[in-house]
Amino acid sequence: MKSRAKDRSPISLRRQAEGQLQDKPPAGRLPQAKDTGRLVHELQVHQIELELKNEELLESQAETQAALKRYARLYDHAPVAYFTLDLLGNIRQHNRAGAGLLGEEDTNLVGKSFLQFVNDRDRSAFRGFLARIFARGAKASCELALTMPGKPQQDSFAQIEAVPDPSGQTVSAIALDITEKKRINEELIRSNQELQQFAYIAAHDLQTPLRSIGGFAQLLQRDYGNRLGTEADSWISQIVRYAERMQALINAVLGYARIDSQGASFEAVDLGRVCDEFLESAAATLAAEEATVTRSDLPTVVGDRLQLAQVLQNLIDNGIKYRGSEPPRVHLSARREDQEWVISVHDNGIGIAGKHHGQIFEIFQRLHSQHAYPGTGIGLAICRRIVQRHGGRIWLDSEPGQGSVFHFTLPDRSP
Ligand code: ADP
Numbered sequence: 437m438k439s440r441a442k443d444r445s446p447i448s449l450r451r452q453a454e455g456q457l458q459d460k461p462p463a464g465r466l467p468q469a470k471d472t473g474r475l476v477h478e479l480q481v482h483q484i485e486l487e488l489k490n491e492e493l494l495e496s497q498a499e500t501q502a503a504l505k506r507y508a509r510l511y512d513h514a515p516v517a518y519f520t521l522d523l524l525g526n527i528r529q530h531n532r533a534g535a536g537l538l539g540e541e542d543t544n545l546v547g548k549s550f551l552q553f554v555n556d557r558d559r560s561a562f563r564g565f566l567a568r569i570f571a572r573g574a575k576a577s578c579e580l581a582l583t584m585p586g587k588p589q590q591d592s593f594a595q596i597e598a599v600p601d602p603s604g605q606t607v608s609a610i611a612l613d614i615t616e617k618k619r620i621n622e623e624l625i626r627s628n629q630e631l632q633q634f635a636y637i638a639a640h641d642l643q644t645p646l647r648s649i650g651g652f653a654q655l656l657q658r659d660y661g662n663r664l665g666t667e668a669d670s671w672i673s674q675i676v677r678y679a680e681r682m683q684a685l686i687n688a689v690l691g692y693a694r695i696d697s698q699g700a701s702f703e704a705v706d707l708g709r710v711c712d713e714f715l716e717s718a719a720a721t722l723a724a725e726e727a728t729v730t731r732s733d734l735p736t737v738v739g740d741r742l743q744l745a746q747v748l749q750n751l752i753d754n755g756i757k758y759r760g761s762e763p764p765r766v767h768l769s770a771r772r773e774d775q776e777w778v779i780s781v782h783d784n785g786i787g788i789a790g791k792h793h794g795q796i797f798e799i800f801q802r803l804h805s806q807h808a809y810p811g812t813g814i815g816l817a818i819c820r821r822i823v824q825r826h827g828g829r830i831w832l833d834s835e836p837g838q839g840s841v842f843h844f845t846l847p848d849r850s851p
Contacts, residue, residue, distance in 0.1 A: 453484035517594075517611040520601070523570055525550045525563065528606055537594060537613055539584035555581035555591060566598075569607050575599045579614070593618045628696070635693040639686045646686065650679035681806070688814035692799065695821045700740045702826075707734035707779065710745045711768060714752070726763040727756045734770050735777050737846045743822040744846075748781075750815040751842050755783030757809055760837070776828065776845045783841075788834040797830065819844070 834840035
């Protein structure tokens with residue numbers, strides 16, 4: 437807690453000094469002529485004033501030293517690495533975490549070059565990074581691969597953020613060890629790629645035998661239909677139907693596995709136009725379903741045209757497929773929120789209970805039988821994956837019997 441500041445104004449000091457002099461026993465004062473007496477009095481007052489000032493100086497010096505010690509302790513024991521570096525990358529100051537990050541626990545690295553800990557391939561980038569901070573006088577950050585002396589095969593990674601110091605001679609840098617984060621990230625990417633490849637190969641390899649099953653069943657139907665009895669006819673047509681369904685599921689898995697691996701590069705996509713093109717091509721189906729699809733202004737965003745068209749198409753298709761007793765009505769709208777667009781697809785269909793809102797975005801999760809509403813259960817999983825690939829989110833507002841509104845976001849960025 438802060439102590440109450442003492443009043444050290446000249447008037448107050450004078451008053452305090454006079455007071456202290458009054459309190460001194462008269463024995464300390466020699467009898468003097470009137471002028472000399474006043475002079476001596478003044479001198480004594482000044483002396484006391486000086487003593488008071490000195491006392492104050494000592495106090496503030498002690499406070500500064502205590503604050504410095506506190507700061508040094510915090511600096512030294514902070515869990516993040518701190519460095520002060522000069523233009524050449526020499527270490528002028530560092531804390532324990534700094535030494536730890538460079539694999540030199542409890543070692544004084546002052547005077548050593550930071551560059552000797554930077555992996556060869558990142559050295560010139562790091563020199564450029566320092567030069568930029570000094571040249572611009574502004575904060576900058578970079579990612580570096582570090583090499584521990586004596587352990588060249590064990591790379592670690594650091595995220596460095598540095599600001600120029602007021603002297604203009606050094607920079608203060610904070611370095612975070614991101615080795616683990618990078619490792620997990622790379623592992624995730626690798627296992628994700630493996631999974632996609634696995635799904636792709638599995639689905640692809642399943643297609644050949646499935647085609648044969650479907651083909652032979654159709655041959656049976658054509659050549660032996662009405663000759664094996666009604667029960668056999670019904671079994672054969674079931675084989676044909678299931679083979680077709682299996683083919684649809686495999687196609688869906690292939691489509692899902694291709695989203696990341698075979699997505700196109702991003703470009704400016706006019707969602708209004710994409711929507712109109714789809715409605716034009718689907719006009720006959722919409723008329724047959726007595727469906728009305730309308731839209732407000734939709735933005736131009738940056739993304740993969742085909743994939744974004746697929747998201748809109750899947751959501752519109754679902755809005756029509758999961759219809760109630762009324763003719764289906766679907767409306768698309770968009771609004772800007774912070775740095776992103778929120779696109780919403782409203783329908784007047786059967787709606788979905790809140791407890792299923794998360795589940796339906798999972799692959800193969802369906803709420804209805806094939807008989808009631810046909811489908812593969814992958815459409816929304818595809819939508820979610822595409823939206824995530826674009827840096828957005830997808831969710832819905834819905835209640836049974838009240839229709840559904842599916843929303844997804846897309847960052848508002850320039851191409
Ligand atoms: P599919 O339509 O092929 O089953 P989706 O992944 O598109 O697969 O949808 C998953 C499930 O979510 C559907 O089976 C359905 O139960 C529910 N659903 C999706 N969209 C709607 C909607 N607009 N209205 C009501 N239910 C829906």
